[in-house]
Amino acid sequence: MSHTAWARALSIAGHPALLMPLAVAGGGSAAGGGPGARDTLAAGLGAAVFIALCVGAYTAWRVKAGRWAHVDASQPRERLELNLLLVALLFGMAALLxxxxxxxxxxxxxxxxxxxxxxxxxxxxxxxxSLHVGFAVLAVALLWPQPLWALAAALLAAGVAWSRLELQRHTRAEVAAGLALGALAGACFVGMAGRLGA
Structure with a gap:
């Protein structure tokens, strides 16, 4: 398989809409068998899947309507629209839960x-x-208490970072910015989740 084919495969595997539900499921299932862990898994996985479905449906609709060139939302206007939707969905779902x-x-x-x-x-x-990289790094934090899960997520995050450069979707600075923001969000999650007794 060519470098480009590998890069595309990694980029798809590390897409936030796919990776976040898997990270939530992995973190919740590995956290233990108590009722609290099951509740966290159910709520987190349900929310992540719902958001992924909303984003998928919205992007497909925009492409079908001829408003977007591709589901990647590569153009600045498309990206702005998608990111505003994501902010509303993520904060809205957090408040609802x-x-x-x-x-x-x-x-x-x-x-x-x-x-x-x-x-x-x-x-x-x-x-x-690069939100691909940012969310891939955040996924490491979601899986952090479990060494093997976290290591697998870290390797995937490294692969996603390489893929975004190989596919020329981002510059090195944009990938580094995604990594830094994802690490900051992940550190906040680990620190605050510990105080919440997660």
């Missing part, structure tokens, strides 16, 4: 995902922050 009394760690993860996208939006004047 908190209001419904779901495990606080689930709302925390969603809110930090929203903050990651919001930071990318704030920095868009200076470049296209």
């Amino acid at each position: 908190a209001a419904l009394g779901q495990p606080a760690v689930t709302s925390l993860g969603l809110a930090l995902g929203g903050a990651l996208v919001a930071a990318a939006l704030a920095l868009r004047r200076w470049g296209k922050v």
